[in-house]
Amino acid sequence: MILCRTIPELQKLTTEAHATGQSIGLVPTMGALHEGHASLIKACHQENTISIVSIFVNPTQFGPNEDYDKYPRSFAKDCQTAEKAGADIIFTPAADELYPSKDMTWVEVTGDITKVLCGRTRPIHFRGVTTIITKLFNLIQPDKAYFGQKDAQQVEVLRKMVSDLFIPVELRIMPIIRESDGLAKSSRNAYLTPAEKTATLILYKSLQKAKAIFTAGERNPDNILKTVQQIIESEPLSSIDYIEIHGLPALTPLTDIIDKTALLAVAVKFGNTRLIDNIILEV
Numbered sequence: 001m002i003l004c005r006t007i008p009e010l011q012k013l014t015t016e017a018h019a020t021g022q023s024i025g026l027v028p029t030m031g032a033l034h035e036g037h038a039s040l041i042k043a044c045h046q047e048n049t050i051s052i053v054s055i056f057v058n059p060t061q062f063g064p065n066e067d068y069d070k071y072p073r074s075f076a077k078d079c080q081t082a083e084k085a086g087a088d089i090i091f092t093p094a095a096d097e098l099y100p101s102k103d104m105t106w107v108e109v110t111g112d113i114t115k116v117l118c119g120r121t122r123p124i125h126f127r128g129v130t131t132i133i134t135k136l137f138n139l140i141q142p143d144k145a146y147f148g149q150k151d152a153q154q155v156e157v158l159r160k161m162v163s164d165l166f167i168p169v170e171l172r173i174m175p176i177i178r179e180s181d182g183l184a185k186s187s188r189n190a191y192l193t194p195a196e197k198t199a200t201l202i203l204y205k206s207l208q209k210a211k212a213i214f215t216a217g218e219r220n221p222d223n224i225l226k227t228v229q230q231i232i233e234s235e236p237l238s239s240i241d242y243i244e245i246h247g248l249p250a251l252t253p254l255t256d257i258i259d260k261t262a263l264l265a266v267a268v269k270f271g272n273t274r275l276i277d278n279i280i281l282e283v
């Protein structure tokens with residue numbers, strides 16, 4: 001596995017790969033790699049000649065009071081995890097190389113798709129994500145790029161960006177990898193105290209209940225939302241940021257009835273740790 005810390009180092013390899021007709025897959029990450037990331041890297045390895053994993057804690061997607069400074073960083077271990085999962089190249093640039101000027105060029109998807117769910121509590125978040133992903137796509141020009149369904153809104157926003165800007169890349173979306181007790185793997189799980197970790201079990205439990213009543217025929221979104229809310233609120237260590245249902249694709253508004261495939265997404269704080277999770281309600 002090759003480690004690239006600068007853009008010229010990376011582009012020497014990608015130029016050669018493109019010139020010799022090798023397919024390139026990209027897995028963008030912020031590091032602190034776990035089995036969720038590993039599943040993306042494995043899929044990338046299977047489907048491409050060259051697999052590139054970017055590790056970059058992207059400052060522009062964090063709000064001023066968020067956890068950019070304390071975001072978990074474990075580079076040496078990440079290299080081992082990435083290599084074991086099949087990465088050929090790790091790209092880990094310095095922030096000032098990716099953001100060379102204070103006068104920024106932003107890539108921003110506008111509309112409800114970036115204003116609902118995480119867009120409400122993290123108003124600049126998706127602008128940061130779409131800007132950094134555009135830079136990575138332009139630098140690497142991957143054939144395929146891999147993202148996790150855990151960040152369901154991010155997936156819909158990136159799909160729209162790729163479609164609107166005619167970016168020649170195939171987005172490959174991988175299922176949520178969970179712990180055996182149901183908690184979605186997330187780098188931020190490392191912040192949880194043992195008591196908070198136990199409390200997080202309420203998330204998957206509530207989503208499973210929602211799925212069960214939906215499968216049994218419930219189509220009123222308010223009834224489903226109320227059920228999820230009651231279950232989560234029964235856990236004293238939880239504090240709800242949002243519980244919402246939106247149409248898929250593109251987080252379109254729903255009528256009073258769930259009459260097309262929808263996304264049920266939650267963001268809940270346990271202590272200072274904000275976790276997200278979701279399920280798809282398939283009609």
Ligand SMILES: Nc1ncnc2c1ncn2[C@@H]1O[C@H](COP(=O)(O)OP(=O)(O)OP(=O)(O)O)[C@@H](O)[C@H]1O
Nearest residue numbers: 029030031036147148150151176177185186187188
């Ligand atoms: N449990 C998971 N299953 C599948 N994909 C995942 C999982 N967790 C993260 N990913 C995906 O890995 C990619 C990189 O995510 P990131 O580095 O932010 O990790 P994370 O665990 O989501 O971190 P955070 O705690 O910040 O949410 C994203 O496309 C994300 O959706």
Ligand SMILES: CC(C)(CO)[C@@H](O)C(=O)[O-]
Nearest residue numbers: 028029030058129132151
């Ligand atoms: C896609 C991403 C790597 C962009 O910084 C980040 O938002 C993430 O880890 O999901």
Ligand code: BAL
Nearest residue numbers: 030061062125151154
């Ligand atoms: N996977 C989401 C990255 C973030 O929360 O900033």
